[in-house]
Amino acid sequence: MDDSQLSLAGVRVLEIGGGIAAAYATRWMAGFGADVVRSEGADGELTGDEEVYLVAGKRRVAADSAELRRLALAADIVVEDQAPGALAATAMGPLDLRAERPALVVVSLTPFGQTGPYAGYKATNIVAHAMGGIMSLTGAADRPPLVNGGSQAFYLAGLNGFSAALTAYFGALVHGEGDWLDISAQECAAGMTELYAPRTEYMDLPAGLRSGNHISAVWGIYPLADGFGGVCALARQIPAFFRVVGDPDLQEERFADPMQRLANDDELRARLYAWFATKTKRDLLELGPAHKVPFGAVMTPADLLANESLAERHFFDEIATAGRPPAPVLPREGGEGRGEGRVRAPGRPFLGLPWRGGDLHEPGADTEAVRRDWLGGLA
Amino acid sequence: MKKLPLEGVRIADLTMMWAGPYATRILAEMGAEVIKIESPRAWDNIRTLIPQPDAPEPWNSSFYFNYYNRDKKSLTLDLAQERGRQVFLSLVAHCDVVIENYRADVLDKLRLGYEVLRAARPDIILVSMAGFGKTGPERDNVGFGPIIEQMAGMTSLTGYGGPESEPTKTGISYGDPVAGIAAVGAVALGLIQRRKTGAGCFIDLAQRETMAAMIGEAFVAQSLRSEGPLHYGNRSPRFAPQGVYQMQGEEQWIAVSVRSDDEWRALATTIGAGDLAGLRFAERLARHDEIDGRISGWAASQLPREAMETLQAAGVPAGRVLDTKEIHDDPNLVARGYWVRLPHPRMHSWRQPASAWRLVEANPQLRRHAPLFGEHNREILGGLLRLPDEEIAALEAAGIIADAPVNPGVG
Incomplete structure (x- = not known):
């Protein structure tokens, strides 16, 4: 495929700071054809594995603040996740950049936003996640709130950054003017608590709290014969679900009627624990589409790397790591001595537009080439 | 006043529940005209998911529905009836984007697949958001957010740790909004591509895939070093100490x-x-x-x-x-004007979130409460599509449009 056919061919994106949020926001832009240039952030901001996943396909430069400013003014989109005010301190204030180049889109991703009493607060993923509301709902009722696996607060900010940047860039193409987007991880999460925050607020109820792996018996995760899996059945899907379970007692009014079913949730749950324990992940994944019941299985990354559906959809990219495989954060027994060759990691997020995978470059490896391409060769 | 980025973009919104409506809420916040289409016989379940036994029109006063559907217009249209389908296609001719999150086979069964839409509008952008995509052996799987999360590897990474640690679901249907946010990027990308080439596109977004992309480093660890999921609870392999600690007061x-x-x-x-x-x-x-x-x-x-x-x-x-109460009084969110009140003809005043995408200059504001069921039927059918009054009346008589759902029960 000719790269000029990519949707973002010719679009220049400068990533500054380069933690998870900014790096994820620009990762898909690179895949869809943008020339993403990454100016490194603080050492150690990304783990080795995060670096492979999030930086592949980008060019990497070492630039001082004066040169960075010139790169920013040569870009179409700037994405940064430094502390509020850090850009302005190096004569790169977003509004100043925009005054010089009105079509420029600047996206600033921070834990708590550019303004407000917590703008200067320090945060790791768990701190930002805690302040977004979702964590209060996650985990068991009799245990502390639980942080999600991975770094979801920062990924969520990055995902918003990707979509917001492209939306604003489209606006700049149409209307001639970009904008400065102030996106905070806290606000990204606070407005997506499903029905819980709106219910608390609208009905003036006490806060919604953690319900572990079960919202109800028909909406939860159960141990299986070979792992874990679950069901999420709406009212219209419950008859089919109960037919699949095959327990004749489930046809009784106390389980069939929505309100009575809630009153008998503990008994129903006990029956379902027994039924799920006899099933494997494969059983559930065959029963689900056959009976139009929303069954799922708790799949691991290993399961997904071997998944036929994802393979057919060409979901994974292969990434070369420049002969420098990443070290684990904490070495695990039996986990060392591997790591040569190509990595497989999520690539194209949706089908329908051309995508290109990319390899991992060394930090600073592209400084001269980017100077030539973006600044006409001037250092 | 500076224009919002999507002003001038019109979207036919066939989405329901949370993933799709979350996408179209953001698209509306960014200035798009979003026309939400529901059948009188198959409306957005979210309208009636939470029982409201005393509400005269529960489908119009659901806090859950209103939270995720503000700034949109409502057109009721039974797409299963041929005349309803034809009206929809005539609407598509006036739209830039069609977006849907039906089960993978539904749009084709309605005879509204991409080629049909393209015949109505040659440069249409179709974004489909089925749970597992439109292709592949798992395309017929059915799933909501928690199922997506399980099937994407996310749940396998979350747990309290220790020998008895179990994979733990997120407290919300996390797969939904993640797919919704990604779908907005897909729409923007489609619009950018169309501006460059003049051609529309069909984007096949699998919710499972956008969720799996949120844990990319776990795939690196697995493929490179065969390291499977390890539950750290609230601790971290990088930062120590790290944890969640109980303070004075309940919870x-x-x-x-x-x-x-x-x-x-x-x-x-x-x-x-x-x-x-x-x-x-x-x-x-x-x-x-x-x-x-x-x-x-x-x-x-x-x-x-x-x-x-x-x-x-x-x-x-x-x-x-x-928690879900304290967050409304958080000094940072309050100082940033995050919580706003929107008047609603059937609901009392309450606080809802502003757009998380703060365009500092264009400054998007919430414009309007979620639409009543079929509230914009006449505006769209009579205005945009120029259908005569007698035809609109005939559509109503045939049950193709309506201002209330047929047999509304609990979703």
Whole structure:
């Protein structure tokens, strides 16, 4: 495929700071054809594995603040996740950049936003996640709130950054003017608590709290014969679900009627624990589409790397790591001595537009080439 | 006034539940004209998912529905009837984007697949958001957010840790909004592509795939070193100590995370553990249980907000675990004007979130409450599509349009 056919061919994106949020926001832009240039952030901001996943396909430069400013003014989109005010301190204030180049889109991703009493607060993923509301709902009722696996607060900010940047860039193409987007991880999460925050607020109820792996018996995760899996059945899907379970007692009014079913949730749950324990992940994944019941299985990354559906959809990219495989954060027994060759990691997020995978470059490896391409060769 | 980025873009919105409506809520916030299409016989379940036994029109007064459907217009249209389908296709001719999150086979069964839409509007952008995509052997799987999360690997990474640790779901249907946000990017990308080439496109977004992309480094660890999921609970392999600690008051918690020796010294001093202030990272990791005990002992007598402010003032990353009530009064969100009230003809005043995408110059504002069922039928059918009054009346008589759902029960 000719790269000029990519949707973002010719679009220049400068990533500054380069933690998870900014790096994820620009990762898909690179895949869809943008020339993403990454100016490194603080050492150690990304783990080795995060670096492979999030930086592949980008060019990497070492630039001082004066040169960075010139790169920013040569870009179409700037994405940064430094502390509020850090850009302005190096004569790169977003509004100043925009005054010089009105079509420029600047996206600033921070834990708590550019303004407000917590703008200067320090945060790791768990701190930002805690302040977004979702964590209060996650985990068991009799245990502390639980942080999600991975770094979801920062990924969520990055995902918003990707979509917001492209939306604003489209606006700049149409209307001639970009904008400065102030996106905070806290606000990204606070407005997506499903029905819980709106219910608390609208009905003036006490806060919604953690319900572990079960919202109800028909909406939860159960141990299986070979792992874990679950069901999420709406009212219209419950008859089919109960037919699949095959327990004749489930046809009784106390389980069939929505309100009575809630009153008998503990008994129903006990029956379902027994039924799920006899099933494997494969059983559930065959029963689900056959009976139009929303069954799922708790799949691991290993399961997904071997998944036929994802393979057919060409979901994974292969990434070369420049002969420098990443070290684990904490070495695990039996986990060392591997790591040569190509990595497989999520690539194209949706089908329908051309995508290109990319390899991992060394930090600073592209400084001269980017100077030539973006600044006409001037250092 | 500066224009919002999507002003001038019109979207036919066939989405329901949460993933799709979350996408179209954001698209509307960004200035698009979003026309939400529901059948009188198959409306958005969210309208009636929460029982409201005393409400005269529960489908119009659901807080759940209103939260995710504001700034949109409502057109009712039974797409299963041929005349309804034809009206929809005539609407598509006036739209830039069609977006849907039906089960993978539904749009084709309605005879509204991409080629049909393209015949109505040659440069249409279709974004489909089926749980597992439109292709592949799992395309017929049925799933909501928690199923997506399980099937994407996310749930396998979350758990309290220890020998009995079980994979744990997120407290929300996390797969939904993640797919919704990604779908907005897909729409924007489609619009950018169309502007460049003049051609529309069909984007096949699998919710499972956008969710799996949120844990990319776990696939690197697996494919490179065969490292499977390991539950750390609230701890971290990089930062120590890190945890969630109970404060004074019921269900009051604070998250604390230490990235450096300096931050640890500040924390140790603040909590009265100066005797441990010299511990380095490896020692803190090894003595994490003991350190947790010291932090918990201090935290139990502290008020959460004051403790957070004290720790942050000392340079320690710390944040309250805000619950669904406290989050509405969080000083930072309040100071930033995050919570706003929108008048509604069937609902009392309440606070809803502003757009998380703060375009500092264009400054998007919430414009309007979620639409009543079929509220914009006449505006769209008579205005945009120029259907005569008698035809609109005929559509109504045939049950193709309506201003109330047929047989509304609990969704």
